[in-house]
Structures are given as structure tokens and as C-alpha cells.
Amino acid sequence: MIETFKEEIKQGLTATPKTLPSKYFYNKIGDALFVQIMNLPEYYLTRSEFDIFKNKTQQLIDAFGIDKDTHFELIELGAGDGTKTKELLKVLDTQNYRFDYMPIDISANALAQLKNNLAKELPNVSVKTQQGDYFNVLHSLKENNNPKVMLFLGSNIGNMDDEIATEFIYNLGTNLQKGDKLLLGADLIKSKEIVLPAYNDAQGITAKFNLNLLDRINTELNADFNTSQFKHQPEYNEAEGIAKSFIVSTSDQEVTVQQLNTTFHFKEGEKIHTEISRKYNDALIQQIIANTSFTLDTKIMDTNAYFADYILTRN
Structure with missing residues (x-):
């Protein structure tokens, strides 16, 4: 499992634009956060x-x-x-x-x-x-x-x-x-008045859920993501009925993932696409x-x- 995780994280962070697979939201912490999300008034x-x-x-x-x-x-x-x-x-x-x-x-x-x-x-x-x-x-x-x-x-x-x-x-x-x-x-x-709040709740639980993926990479792949320098950003195109979630770098920065022997460069405002939610x-x-x-x-x-x-x- 860890080898697949390593491979898919490397593929995603070296892609243009960068991506991370949404399936990796779900570890013990992610499971608990998603249960909270399901009980939110916006969701x-x-x-x-x-x-x-x-x-x-x-x-x-x-x-x-x-x-x-x-x-x-x-x-x-x-x-x-x-x-x-x-x-x-x-x-x-x-x-x-x-x-x-x-x-x-x-x-x-x-x-x-x-x-x-x-x-x-x-x-x-x-x-x-x-x-x-x-x-x-x-x-x-x-x-x-x-x-x-x-x-x-x-x-x-x-x-x-x-x-x-x-x-x-x-x-x-x-x-x-x-x-x-x-x-x-x-x-x-x-x-969008109904859809967008479901992915951007007032309590910030969805943001924690998305950013937990960076914490997981830190823990399992010895990375040094500073989650305070990234933010959760949802978008929704009502005409096509597609919501998307991104993790966005709030500064120019570098992140090293030791298990991948790789340093990744992020520009301020650069998006990592994590999830699509089709309607x-x-x-x-x-x-x-x-x-x-x-x-x-x-x-x-x-x-x-x-x-x-x-x-x-x-x-």
C-alpha cells in the first residue's frame, strides 16, 4: 500500500497542473473529519x-x-x-x-x-x-x-x-x-448557493479534511508541508454541474518529500487539484x-x- 501511495503522490505533484488523489483523504483522522462533514448543516x-x-x-x-x-x-x-x-x-x-x-x-x-x-x-x-x-x-x-x-x-x-x-x-x-x-x-x-457551502462550511471542517492530506504525506512520506501556507479552495461551475476542490499555495515555497527524494516548488496561488464532485x-x-x-x-x-x-x- 505504501509503495502505491508513494508512486501516486509523486505522479500527482510532478504533474502539470499538480494533483493529489482524493482517495487518500481517508485515514483515521480523515475518516473522523468526514463523519463531522456529513453532519454539518451545509452538507x-x-x-x-x-x-x-x-x-x-x-x-x-x-x-x-x-x-x-x-x-x-x-x-x-x-x-x-x-x-x-x-x-x-x-x-x-x-x-x-x-x-x-x-x-x-x-x-x-x-x-x-x-x-x-x-x-x-x-x-x-x-x-x-x-x-x-x-x-x-x-x-x-x-x-x-x-x-x-x-x-x-x-x-x-x-x-x-x-x-x-x-x-x-x-x-x-x-x-x-x-x-x-x-x-x-x-x-x-x-x-451554486446550495452547492458551494457544502464544500466550504463555516466551521472550516472541510478545509481541515482537505489539508489533512498534506499532514498524511508529512507523516507517511517524511515531508515538510507547512499547512498554514496552504488553503482549501472549492469552485463550482453551475452550467456544467461540476464542483472542484483545490489546495492552494499561499506563498512561493518549496516542500521536500524525503521518501521520494524530491523537492517540489510551489508558486503563490498555485493549485493542487484534489477532487471533483460531479452533479x-x-x-x-x-x-x-x-x-x-x-x-x-x-x-x-x-x-x-x-x-x-x-x-x-x-x-
Whole structure:
């Protein structure tokens, strides 16, 4: 893992313009900060999808089309703390569905906490955590013939550009069988007055979350980033529906990363692109899945129509 981290950090910081992969936001500190972000008043995304899972649970279950007498696997990509999914698990458990819940996450810490919490809150639910890369884990699960319902929540698909998103969903399809379902959470295109504060909260938690990536590089790769000389900067293009996050150097400076034997030069105002957060409408979703093995079955929205869970079926 550390070698991949080193390689990808070096690639990103030597690129023009500079980039850093958003997946590395999530270490123990990053996990805790993101939980705080999800509870911020400005961060509507989690509340919106939670609204669907809490108040439209039966619609979700009906859309899955699972027979109660058939054992199935409920697979969640990037499960995090499982707050939304617990609402679904409660109802599936109450209605005596037969299933294994399989959360997949790159963070062993997040999985351990989730498993412990579920053991207390929903002791009857079978939980089989899977730590690692999504596709490596999915490939290992492909061999069995159990029906599968896959969850990809939180509009995490929006962290990819459209071409990569299509490739990602296509690859998911190769690990599923005909009739399997994919629930794809997607943040819908909205005004900048709603979107931008979600990535730039008044308490500065999102800024800490982004800058923690520099702290992680300092700790794991013996670097000397001075985080007080960098700032978090979100941007949103409402016309195309794309939000972007940057870490910006506030001065001309040099940073040495000892494990890479490299010194990186930053100009005042120079941006490091860390994340994109794509917003969607039905046409964009159809465009992204057009060359995959999925068809769109159902769209379930929250009360404010800020967010949608799209239910896709593997052909």
C-alpha cells in the first residue's frame, strides 16, 4: 500500500497542473473529519440520501426485486460509517430477508468501527467486511451465484469524470450477473448557493479534511508541508454541474518529500487539484451507462429533489 501511495503522490505533484488523489483523504483522522462533514448543516448530500433510506425504504427494497426466500448479498462500496445503510438493514432484518451485508472499504479502521456498531445495533444481521480495492474484492465474490445488490452511495460516482465513471460502471457490470442490481446515489444539479457551502462550511471542517492530506504525506512520506501556507479552495461551475476542490499555495515555497527524494516548488496561488464532485440529471446518467451492461429501472428522490438513488439492472 505504501509503495502505491508513494508512486501516486509523486505522479500527482510532478504533474502539470499538480494533483493529489482524493482517495487518500481517508485515514483515521480523515475518516473522523468526514463523519463531522456529513453532519454539518451545509452538507446536504448525506441528509438528502438519508431521507431516501429512512422514508422511502420500502420503495428501495421493492426496486431490488429480491425474493424473501432467496439468499442474496448486499454489497456496499465505500461503506464508511454505514449511517444510511443501517436504515435499509433494519427493514430487511425486520422483514426476514436472507442476506449477507458486505461492506467494502479501503479503510480498515472504518470497517472495524462499522462491524462493531452493527454487532450492537443489529446483531441478527450477517456482516462480512471486505477490506481493499473494490474490483479485487468484487472479483473474489464473483465466483458464487448468489444474487447481488450493490450500493454505491453518497454520489461517490461524482468524484470521477464522465469517461472514467462509464468505465467504472462498466467494470462493476463485469463482476455481476444478469438481473443483479446497482443502486447508484447521485447528487443532482443545483444552484451554486446550495452547492458551494457544502464544500466550504463555516466551521472550516472541510478545509481541515482537505489539508489533512498534506499532514498524511508529512507523516507517511517524511515531508515538510507547512499547512498554514496552504488553503482549501472549492469552485463550482453551475452550467456544467461540476464542483472542484483545490489546495492552494499561499506563498512561493518549496516542500521536500524525503521518501521520494524530491523537492517540489510551489508558486503563490498555485493549485493542487484534489477532487471533483460531479452533479447529475437523468440525461447525464443515461449517457454514462449507455455503453455499459446496465439499464435504468427506477429513480427515487429525496423530499427536496436535491438527490436521487438510481436503481440499475445488469442485463
